[in-house]
Amino acid sequence: MTDITAPVPARSSALAVDTYRAIWRWHFYAGLIAVPFMILLAVTGSLYLFRDEIDGTVFAHRNVVAAQAEAPLPPSRLVEAAEATLPGSTLSAYREPSGPTASARLSFETEAGTVYAFVDPYTGAVLGSVAKADEFNEVVRKLHSLAYFGPYANRVIEAMAGFAIILVVSGLYLWWPRRQSGGVVTVRGTPSKRIFWRDTHAVTGAFAGVLIAFLALSGLPWSSFWGGKLTEIATATGTGYPAALWDNVPTSGEHAEHVMETVGWTMESSPMPMSHAMAMAPIGLDRAVGIARERGMAPGFEVTPPADAKGVYSAAVFPDDLAEARTIHIDQYSGQPIVDISYADYGSLSRLTELGINIHMGQEFGLANQLLMLATCLAIILSSVAALVMWLKRRPSGRMGVPPYPTSRRVYGALWAMAVVFGVLFPLSGLLIVAMIAVDVLVIRQVAPLRRVFS
Template sequence: MTDITAPSRPGAAALAFDTYRAIWRWHFYAGLVAVPFMILLAVTGSLYLFKDEIDATVFAYRNTVAAEGAAPLSPSELAKRAVAAVPGATLSAYRVPAGPTASARVALATDGETTYVFLDPHTGRVLDTVAKRQEFNEVVRKIHSLEYFGVYANRLIEAIAGFAIILVASGFYLWWPRRQTGGIVTVRGTPAQRVFWRDLHAVTGAFAGILIAFLAITGLPWSGFWGGKLTEIATATGTGYPAALWDAVPTSGEHAEHAMDKVGWTMEASPMPMSDAMRMEPIGLDAAVEIAGDRGLAPGFEVTVPGDATGVYTAAVFPHELAKARTIHIDQYSGEPLVDVSYADYGSLAKLTELGINIHMGQEFGLANQLLMLGTCVAIVLASVAALAMWLKRRPAGRLGVPPYPTSRRVYGMLWGMAVVFGVLFPLSGLLIVAMVAFDLFVVRNVPALRRAFA
């Protein structure tokens, strides 16, 4: 028995060692591509977690007003004053004050873009005027999604989300205890030593890995390709928005994401109903706001005005408390609610996705949710900085310092199998993986100059 089993042990050990080297090499490449973007996402995401707090402090001059004893002005009067403050603009939407000390906000269409006008609802005084594209939280959101840099940059962020999951999975494998006593839950050495940065990177990643993967997955519904496919699945399976509610009303070819200033993920692809243009005079903004309020929409809801004679008033609110999320389309002539959708009406996939998004944005469980997501963002930055420091201390002078190739080719089948799985789950990430593996195997390995540089 000893003669039979003894030779198998070195072979198994060699395979395990080669697997470790292969996973380490993948982890390094994935980090090389993803880390700069992950730091950007963590910093901008941290800011966006506290958008309400930023609005209430830094931008209190336009978001907070003194509580007055007098009744507030009508929405139509506030809208009129907002239009007067921006000559040539047309009314697009009106946001109801969320409380007695909150300002009203009017969205105006101006030369193909949106301008926000903030007003004191009690006096009608204009507090501030800012283009939507220059509003602080909107700027942070667009940097977070790389929307400023075009559709291809946005697709890159989607691929990076998949890479973040690869980093977490491969990082767990590399961190897993293999007889060592340090670097599992404690950090050894001092900042002058490489082992300190290695342990800091490993321990931080291990403890925050699940949350990092959660952030990556729950951010994907907003992405172009992956999010679009998820919407298609939800629609095809009847687990998204309740499409049957639109069966009894005529609809236009326009979707909510293009007609509304703000819309939740589930409602983006829903069609816009049409008003009966053969009826009497339009009810007006004041009546639309009153109807929405009477039907119990949470304070702070926004009413989008009709874009033409067949358009509808749309009252919508997407508060921190998901149960209060609601959208009502109102006939602009009769005032009749044509479609009324709340979170309770969503399908199972939509509910799960919206819950994930709400936690991702730090909204579902109050301050505890914000602090948990902030801690995850800090962990991403800390693990990334530690990885950079560890790499700079490890790499040979003048070389990239890529971990060595595995000596056995047996592990490559496993790597390609992993690439296929990730490619199916995250297609854009899969394409980038294939490109990286092909470059590594067929270019770096066969070009001496590159092989030396990457050594």
């Protein structure tokens, strides 16, 4: 959603002019579709970047405790205290305090769904409870992925991620200096002028473009279709989790994403092992947590108890420092670790993907990472709002103000070729591109009333 403010040089070929017009029109349509979603993603993403800070301030009453000199209570005591406030519930996960002033978070399955209980690890006092569906960061996460609108809404977000990359590429082409004196690194005019909003949109998008494309690409592994195909590639090429660790381990047929409360991208498709020393008495939660501590898991790890007699205790942590990411499956009878896997054990594709995800979530490089991703989200919002204002100022009354068609149809061959390339890389986005071009060329251009409205 840009604007031609710099005249194309007189010597430029007709094909160059037509190419500019075609990409401008394509950029406009893609922006018109994607901008509302991009603003939603940027706003919710900005909030999620500071989830720990929000928990430690707005929700400090349930997340922050006073440090004590004495040792924390055993996890089983904390479970008993929480169960007393949630009768009839079943423990589904225990999250170790992440530091001396952090509470323990216990997940329980109830008739109404999963409930989080927050317990002071020193006194056993229950600080509060909240349904997982109502927990602030969970609400933000579901808005970010459109999970509230059903399983197929995630595919809309996936398509919009591809559109974001298309907007960056096409936007850079339109922004590229063509002998104009402004609108490249400076903003001309005042907010009352269309040129001000055009330049704000173009300059912001150009300078933040690479980071915007990174956010879109690094968010795709969590998507249903594209992310699923990436998992298949990692598994088929041996560049995901080290499947050989399960060669001599009996598995249940379940996958980690369906059993564990918290699981990373690499591990979500890994099989769940089974306990096999069933003649012995179960070790219990306290011993399972102790084993995870003894094996050096980073603070804040979460333990999922076995769901049945063949299940295992699964301890997992995905901290800010990827090097400390770890998953351990423990035999519930012998206490022996069946599988112990860290980030260093991941294949090359998984390590690269997890690094991208960690940076995307603002975790890998501390506050600097958070601020860089926040600046990118703010750039998305500013560029999107500027695009909308610019369009409204340029749009003729009663019409959409769509950029003009190319004068020659030769350029459409290049457009279809680009659509095919993007369709291969981002299939859902590619389908929308094909539909967009087809409707524009075969419907809008051929029907006179529509041609006028969209002019």
